[in-house]
Amino acid sequence: xxxxxxxxGRMVVDGEASATVIKSSEPLSFWGGxxxxxxxxxDRRHPLSGQFGAGKIMAIPFTRGSSTTSSIxxxxxxxxxxxxxxxxxxxxxxxxxxxxxxxxxYEASFPLVSVSSDDFERITNxxxxxxxxGGLIILEQGDTxxGDTxxGDTxxxxxxxxxxxxxxxxxxxxxxxxxxxxxTELSDTEPSDSAPRDQK
Amino acid sequence: xxxxxxxxxxxxxxxxEGPAGKMAMSxxxxxxxxxxxxxxxxxxxxxxxxxxxxxxxxxxxxxRLASLGARVRVPSTLNVSGVDEHGWEEWSVPAEVAxxxxxxxxxxxxxxxxxxxTCAPYQTETRPEFGQxxxxxxxxxxxFFNSVIxxxxxxxxxxxxxxxxxxxxxxxxxxxxxxxxxxxxxLVLDGISDELLDNDAFYPVLGYLIGKLEPDGVxxxxxxxxxxxxxxxxxxxAGAASSGAVALYHIVGHTPEAGTLGEAFHNEAPQxxxxxxxxxxxxxxxxxxxxxxxxxxxxxxxxxHYSVNEFKILAPLLDGKHCHSDVTFLVTCSRAVRMxxxxxxxxxxxxxFGGRITVDTCPLASPMLPDxxxxxxxxxxxxxYYTPGLLNADIAFGTLEDCIxxxxxxRIERDEAIWFS
Numbered sequence: 001x002x003x004x005x006x007x008x009g010r011m012v013v014d015g016e017a018s019a020t021v022i023k024s025s026e027p028l029s030f031w032g033g034x035x036x037x038x039x040x041x042x043d044r045r046h047p048l049s050g051q052f053g054a055g056k057i058m059a060i061p062f063t064r065g066s067s068t069t070s071s072i073x074x075x076x077x078x079x080x081x082x083x084x085x086x087x088x089x090x091x092x093x094x095x096x097x098x099x100x101x102x103x104x105x106y107e108a109s110f111p112l113v114s115v116s117s118d119d120f121e122r123i124t125n126x127x128x129x130x131x132x133x134g135g136l137i138i139l140e141q142g143d144t145x146x147g148d149t150x151x152g153d154t155x156x157x158x159x160x161x162x163x164x165x166x167x168x169x170x171x172x173x174x175x176x177x178x179x180x181x182x183x184t185e186l187s188d189t190e191p192s193d194s195a196p197r198d199q200k
Numbered sequence: 201x202x203x204x205x206x207x208x209x210x211x212x213x214x215x216x217e218g219p220a221g222k223m224a225m226s227x228x229x230x231x232x233x234x235x236x237x238x239x240x241x242x243x244x245x246x247x248x249x250x251x252x253x254x255x256x257x258x259x260x261x262x263x264r265l266a267s268l269g270a271r272v273r274v275p276s277t278l279n280v281s282g283v284d285e286h287g288w289e290e291w292s293v294p295a296e297v298a299x300x301x302x303x304x305x306x307x308x309x310x311x312x313x314x315x316x317x318t319c320a321p322y323q324t325e326t327r328p329e330f331g332q333x334x335x336x337x338x339x340x341x342x343x344f345f346n347s348v349i350x351x352x353x354x355x356x357x358x359x360x361x362x363x364x365x366x367x368x369x370x371x372x373x374x375x376x377x378x379x380x381x382x383x384x385x386x387l388v389l390d391g392i393s394d395e396l397l398d399n400d401a402f403y404p405v406l407g408y409l410i411g412k413l414e415p416d417g418v419x420x421x422x423x424x425x426x427x428x429x430x431x432x433x434x435x436x437x438a439g440a441a442s443s444g445a446v447a448l449y450h451i452v453g454h455t456p457e458a459g460t461l462g463e464a465f466h467n468e469a470p471q472x473x474x475x476x477x478x479x480x481x482x483x484x485x486x487x488x489x490x491x492x493x494x495x496x497x498x499x500x501x502x503x504x505h506y507s508v509n510e511f512k513i514l515a516p517l518l519d520g521k522h523c524h525s526d527v528t529f530l531v532t533c534s535r536a537v538r539m540x541x542x543x544x545x546x547x548x549x550x551x552x553f554g555g556r557i558t559v560d561t562c563p564l565a566s567p568m569l570p571d572x573x574x575x576x577x578x579x580x581x582x583x584x585y586y587t588p589g590l591l592n593a594d595i596a597f598g599t600l601e602d603c604i605x606x607x608x609x610x611r612i613e614r615d616e617a618i619w620f621s
Contacts (some may be wrong), residue, residue: 012234013234027415027416027444027445029442031586031590032564032585032586032589032590033589036254036255042589042590042592043588043589044490044588044589045487045585045588062416062445063445064411064415064443064444064445067249067337067338067339067342067355067356067357067358067361068249068252068254068357068358069357070357070358070359070360071250071252071254071257071258071357071358071359072254074254074257074258074261074359075254075255075256075257075258077257078255078256078257079255090416091234091235093231093234093235093354093355093357093360094355094357096231096234097227097231097357097359097360098357098359100227100230100231100234101227101261101359104223104226104227105257105260105261105264106257
């Protein structure tokens with residue numbers, strides 16, 4: 001039973017996160033729209049331009065445009081500046097893939113939930129929400145989970161709430177995990193200027 | 201519903217086709233579960249956008265697959281890479297990026313993909329047929345394959361397209377299935393001047409507008425009489441897949457699944473009908489530019505990559521003219537198109553003009569532009585759309601003639617009468 005202050009969405013990629021929401025009703029392309037080194041929204045025609053997605057739960061209706069969105073998000077995960085969770089209206093394949101590949105490569109997937117348009121309207125920009133396993137979203141006045149202090153507001157690199165449990169997609173979880181360090185640890189070992197954008 | 205795998209799918213998943221096949225099938229199956237589909241289906245061609253170098257993670261992904269022995273099972277063309285292998289040193293590409301991007305390119309070639317290195321693969325010799333099931337990345341190519349050729353592909357993100365190529369399987373869903381290819385909204389050209397319809401610059405603007413009006417559906421456009429060239433379709437695709445997520449459009453009487461309005465909508469009623477007026481086109485045209493003054497540092501043509509025919513049109517327009525010394529004039533294309541255009545003599549006028557060519561990539565995909573490039577002009581809706589965010593530069597959209605005149609004079613100059621008449 002979904003209580004007031006909660007939304008039961010469809011779990012697209014399972015996991016948990018709790019953070020401040022960065023929301024827009026405009027679709028976003030991560031390629032040309034999301035700075036993979038800093039987490040800034042850089043689509044200057046987008047309402048969220050200049051805001052940061054790193055460590056936040058991002059709510060957008062769907063991704064627009066380029067098929068490179070997944071790659072940008074993987075780079076952002078590796079650099080520790082990806083959103084910690086995403087909420088969309090449409091089941092978004094580009095975001096789902098980024099989370100699944102982040103898991104395959106770095107064991108650093110992020111939860112992805114799709115909700116109805118009406119429920120999407122109930123999520124407010126700047127509020128705090130928690131995504132629970134199974135696709136339950138708890139809005140600002142809802143329960144607060146242990147450790148839910150303010151991780152979403154932290155600087156890029158925060159992975160406190162990033163899920164490390166094995167995926168529960170039975171068929172999918174058959175590839176041996178790579179033993180590489182976690183994404184944020186890796187990012188410390190690479191110069192951040194290995195991203196093309198920064199080199200201009 | 202539950203996903204039912206064939207023995208062949210299970211063989212991949214259990215590693216009988218090798219560890220790369222296992223990883224690729226694992227990702228595909230997890231994606232199939234995301235979409236709640238009940239089966240995978242065969243594809244017989246792929247266009248792989250994964251070689252575009254975005255950073256260490258995309259390189260690591262490519263090298264992981266390559267080190268596991270990945271081989272593609274279907275003819276697979278490659279989209280743009282992150283570096284012009286033989287020309288990058290003439291630009292501001294950092295050596296480390298060039299090295300990583302080349303490693304990533306080599307990884308995909310080692311998997312058996314064709315080194316086409318182009319975002320306009322349908323203008324190479326590997327072009328799918330009507331009705332063929334394929335898997336494509338690159339948003340503008342996806343749109344072209346579906347809309348103009350009538351091949352069938354979903355919008356495959358980078359990283360997934362290569363999994364489809366390795367296994368020759370995709371989730372059975374979306375635009376692979378006939379029922380999802382019917383039109384959603386009807387866009388009716390209303391009072392567009394013949395002069396504008398005759399100008400190549402109309403088509404990228406129309407594409408941009410289509411993507412704004414129906415970002416997430418299957419728009420159907422009617423009102424065209426004269427034939428629409430592949431290059432004009434290419435421009436529509438690039439615009440519509442930049443401002444929106446358009447993966448398929450129909451143009452009544454012009455694209456293969458829209459012989460009639462009824463066919464385009466599968467004999468159902470459109471959800472909405474919208475008039476595309478001169479006012480709407482003008483507004484879209486103005487939205488494509490962010491430059492306020494007339495400063496011009498660069499003109500860039502070729503997103504998607506220039507075709508041989510586009511070089512043929514460009515050559516006489518440059519003849520006898522010279523690019524201003526403060527302006528960089530760049531055309532981007534594939535190495536194959538450069539070779540053919542050179543043989544046909546279309547590149548000599550570009551060289552005398554002072555223009556340059558980059559192959560295999562473009563400024564949006566390769567960090568090649570020096571910092572002083574702050575104001576860019578183009579006739580491409582895709583370049584126009586992405587330049588402010590990706591290159592942190594101002595953009596001015598104009599006709600091909602505007603772009604050339606501006607390059608000669610060293611400042612943005614546009615004859616905008618066609619948009620206002």
